[in-house]
Amino acid sequence: YCKGKKMSMFYVGLLHFNEAFADDLRQKLNALPILHKKDGTEVKIETDNITIHEVSIHYPTKYNLILDRGSHLVKHAMGVFVAFAFRGIYIINNPLSFHYFIANKDVGYAMAYELGINIPPTFVLPPYYTRGRPYPHCQELNWNRIVEQMNWPCFIKPAEGRGGFQVHKAYNLEQLLEYYEGSGCEIMTVQKAVQSPYPWQVRCLCLGRKIIPIKYFFKGEPEYRFEENFLTPQQGLRIIESCQILNRLFGYEMNSVEFIIDEQGEPWAIDFNNPIPDARREILSEIFYNDYLAAMIQRISEIATQDIQYPFLPEINAFAEIARMPVSREEKFQLARQVAQKYYNPPV
Numbered sequence: 001y002c003k004g005k006k007m008s009m010f011y012v013g014l015l016h017f018n019e020a021f022a023d024d025l026r027q028k029l030n031a032l033p034i035l036h037k038k039d040g041t042e043v044k045i046e047t048d049n050i051t052i053h054e055v056s057i058h059y060p061t062k063y064n065l066i067l068d069r070g071s072h073l074v075k076h077a078m079g080v081f082v083a084f085a086f087r088g089i090y091i092i093n094n095p096l097s098f099h100y101f102i103a104n105k106d107v108g109y110a111m112a113y114e115l116g117i118n119i120p121p122t123f124v125l126p127p128y129y130t131r132g133r134p135y136p137h138c139q140e141l142n143w144n145r146i147v148e149q150m151n152w153p154c155f156i157k158p159a160e161g162r163g164g165f166q167v168h169k170a171y172n173l174e175q176l177l178e179y180y181e182g183s184g185c186e187i188m189t190v191q192k193a194v195q196s197p198y199p200w201q202v203r204c205l206c207l208g209r210k211i212i213p214i215k216y217f218f219k220g221e222p223e224y225r226f227e228e229n230f231l232t233p234q235q236g237l238r239i240i241e242s243c244q245i246l247n248r249l250f251g252y253e254m255n256s257v258e259f260i261i262d263e264q265g266e267p268w269a270i271d272f273n274n275p276i277p278d279a280r281r282e283i284l285s286e287i288f289y290n291d292y293l294a295a296m297i298q299r300i301s302e303i304a305t306q307d308i309q310y311p312f313l314p315e316i317n318a319f320a321e322i323a324r325m326p327v328s329r330e331e332k333f334q335l336a337r338q339v340a341q342k343y344y345n346p347p348v
Contacts, residue, residue, distance in 0.1 A: 279292055
């Protein structure tokens, strides 16, 4: 008790590896004043870095919430976090979604398409090598059908892809086959290149309920450029609503989503499984870095004060029901948007 009022501690654990952003976030969370729940209960947030150690299957962690920016590098943490989530510990991002969808981006493309989001034509290729030998069915691939839908150029990239690793742009079938044969044991995707009149893309930082569309240049070192009204109102709305659907489909509260605007002004989602968005101050610039911090602090504060129950699984079944409906893709998009709005615009 504190001055006759109930006081509760809300413990936040950060998993990261020498990341300045997470250190800044920890300091700012610990410096927050006392927060209050609706019933008047006072809440103090206390944040520290998670240490990796042996864990019993019934380990009683002190943390109420874990912000995961590192379990993709520590397999030991994956299973531990799933067990924590099963018991109700709030984890950003959902560990089941995090590790499945980041390793199977091809599945994400298929699910997003079924909900009416613009996805470029995409094919999934079996690994070229299996057990050290060329995959026996590679000669059965219908390259003519692939070429007819892709045109040139197209991109070939791993289904388990991060940070632009092993992404190649092919300008003819000979190049495409060369990149495929050099892909080893990876499942690969081939995706049509969206023709755009602009040298930039749109990268959206999705942090809690906040979505920030940014003009993004990616040639060598990425550049985030602040510019207001660089999208039309229609483009901005479609992009934000697409992000909302994608994030709720995958259970992400921390993500970045990339779009390309085509020659007709339509946005196409080309990458949306980035559950640890780049948080380097020198890349983001001061304005977006501060937005990033503020949005995460806001979401953690909401969870601490509103007793939000943690769902073990994202709302995949609700979206699957929409995908199976015998209606147009645009109608599916609007229905999926309504499901996503339950998170982004909750009832007061």
